[in-house]
Amino acid sequence: MNMITNHMPTEELQALDAAHHMHPFTDANGLAKKGARIITQGKGVWLTDSRGEKIIDGMAGLWCVNIGYGRPELAEVAARQMNELAYYNTFFQTSHVPAIALAAKLAELAPGDLNHVFFAGSGSEANDTNIRLVRRYWQVKDMPEKRVIIARTNGYHGSTMGGGSLGGMSPIHAHGGKIDGIVHIGQPDWWSEGGDMTPEEFGLMRARELEEKILELGVDKVAAFIGEPIQGAGGVIIPPSTYWPEIQRIVDKYGILLIADEVITGFGRTGNWFGSQTFGIRPHIMTIAKGLSSGYQPIGGSIISDEVFNVVAEGGELYHGYTYSGHPVAAAVALENLRIIEEEGIIDHVRNVAHPYLKERWDALTDHPLVGEAKLVGLMGSIALTPNKATRAKFASEAGTVGFRCRERCFANNLIMRHVGDRMIIAPPLVIKPEEIDILITRARKSLDECYAGLKEDGLLKSA
Numbered sequence: 001m002n003m004i005t006n007h008m009p010t011e012e013l014q015a016l017d018a019a020h021h022m023h024p025f026t027d028a029n030g031l032a033k034k035g036a037r038i039i040t041q042g043k044g045v046w047l048t049d050s051r052g053e054k055i056i057d058g059m060a061g062l063w064c065v066n067i068g069y070g071r072p073e074l075a076e077v078a079a080r081q082m083n084e085l086a087y088y089n090t091f092f093q094t095s096h097v098p099a100i101a102l103a104a105k106l107a108e109l110a111p112g113d114l115n116h117v118f119f120a121g122s123g124s125e126a127n128d129t130n131i132r133l134v135r136r137y138w139q140v141k142d143m144p145e146k147r148v149i150i151a152r153t154n155g156y157h158g159s160t161m162g163g164g165s166l167g168g169m170s171p172i173h174a175h176g177g178k179i180d181g182i183v184h185i186g187q188p189d190w191w192s193e194g195g196d197m198t199p200e201e202f203g204l205m206r207a208r209e210l211e212e213k214i215l216e217l218g219v220d221k222v223a224a225f226i227g228e229p230i231q232g233a234g235g236v237i238i239p240p241s242t243y244w245p246e247i248q249r250i251v252d253k254y255g256i257l258l259i260a261d262e263v264i265t266g267f268g269r270t271g272n273w274f275g276s277q278t279f280g281i282r283p284h285i286m287t288i289a290k291g292l293s294s295g296y297q298p299i300g301g302s303i304i305s306d307e308v309f310n311v312v313a314e315g316g317e318l319y320h321g322y323t324y325s326g327h328p329v330a331a332a333v334a335l336e337n338l339r340i341i342e343e344e345g346i347i348d349h350v351r352n353v354a355h356p357y358l359k360e361r362w363d364a365l366t367d368h369p370l371v372g373e374a375k376l377v378g379l380m381g382s383i384a385l386t387p388n389k390a391t392r393a394k395f396a397s398e399a400g401t402v403g404f405r406c407r408e409r410c411f412a413n414n415l416i417m418r419h420v421g422d423r424m425i426i427a428p429p430l431v432i433k434p435e436e437i438d439i440l441i442t443r444a445r446k447s448l449d450e451c452y453a454g455l456k457e458d459g460l461l462k463s464a
């Protein structure tokens with residue numbers, strides 16, 4: 001085989017890609033016909049593709065490149081660590097400096113008594129760890145029947161068997177099934193499901209489904225509740241203000257464990273280190289990944305409270321771990337990423353500069369005929385597309401048709417903005433500057449205009 005490089009013609013790369021590379025969450029035959037877009041470089045909030053197009057990345061990769069692309073400090077740390085100690089495990093009473101330093105740093109950053117870190121290679125793996133941890137916790141406390149985990153419809157917790165089962169996405173369950181002992185309650189998506197209720201009433205109602213479910217199953221069967229402070233892959237569903245305080249009340253009342261899946265909302269995304277701080281949640285376990293290393297290395301983990309750690313420790317050995325738990329190169333890179341976030345005041349930048357500047361322009365998109373609602377917390381936002389803003393109507397076409405068409409226009413206009421159903425979502429790198437936000441908004445408006453014109457032409461502006 002010849003060397004495959006950036007300088008090969010795009011068509012040849014696409015053909016090899018289609019022939020040999022099976023993509024995640026992708027219709028392989030559809031992609032093979034069209035050819036993948038091949039990304040060759042990244043700097044700040046900008047990507048370059050193999051045809052030389054400059055794309056503004058409104059999604060920070062997959063919600064992970066918090067400090068932006070192309071920071072040489074992380075490359076240098078990785079090279080130094082590989083030369084010094086490329087790998088060693090943390091299984092058999094050994095440890096190494098990068099894992100120790102990263103765990104200590106995370107304990108310092110995490111709120112309350114979240115003082116212990118179990119490392120994984122990804123967010124999915126970390127949530128698989130959490131399933132074991134919460135079940136083991138109740139087993140050690142001599143209540144082995146408490147093993148059901150309550151999660152939410154349209155939540156996303158990863159794509160391993162455990163993570164995919166915790167998630168509440170039926171298409172994922174349909175491909176390979178779902179493990180036992182996981183049940184789902186409704187999501188706090190007022191726009192789509194709130195009917196005539198106010199958002200506050202609806203938030204309370206959805207939170208109280210947790211209490212109903214606990215009573216239905218029996219509290220002696222329930223181990224934990226898991227939720228993302230803001231649902232990400234589900235469409236950036238920002239819950240009504242009443243939702244999380246009520247969930248916290250219920251979790252406290254029944255003494256079940258609370259897992260906050262902070263894989264997206266961690267590391268500055270919502271304007272604090274963790275989404276739990278933004279929403280006033282006190283979890284026993286936080287799932288982390290993505291922004292932990294800004295995507296420069298694959299690493300995830302669980303940050304665990306003193307209480308849960310102490311109980312599990314009392315039980316002796318936990319039969320669980322990954323070859324790459326606390327991988328030294330990944331840990332060293334993550335630590336350098338956290339240093340950059342902290343020393344460069346990136347969270348203050350989100351709070352005081354990027355969020356207010358984007359919020360004004362994002363909210364103003366509601367003057368567009370397709371946009372019903374615009375929501376933004378920190379640098380995580382969504383707009384709901386609708387044929388009728390007053391009634392929050394859905395389109396007559398199959399859900400996601402309009403969102404997909406809008407995303408295609410964004411793609412053509414060199415803006416990465418994703419669609420989930422008929423919502424458009426953004427989560428740009430946290431370092432985005434006001435002048436880059438202007439470009440993002442200009443391209444978003446142009447794409448919305450083109451989408452609207454196309455829908456009109458094809459008679460697709462009808463309500464369901």
Ligand SMILES: *Cc1c(COP(=O)(O)O)cnc(C)c1O
Nearest residue numbers: 122123124156157158261263264
């Ligand atoms: C992405 C994501 C995961 C899964 O992380 P992977 O690293 O893809 O395994 C889990 N939870 C949430 C909230 C996520 O957004």
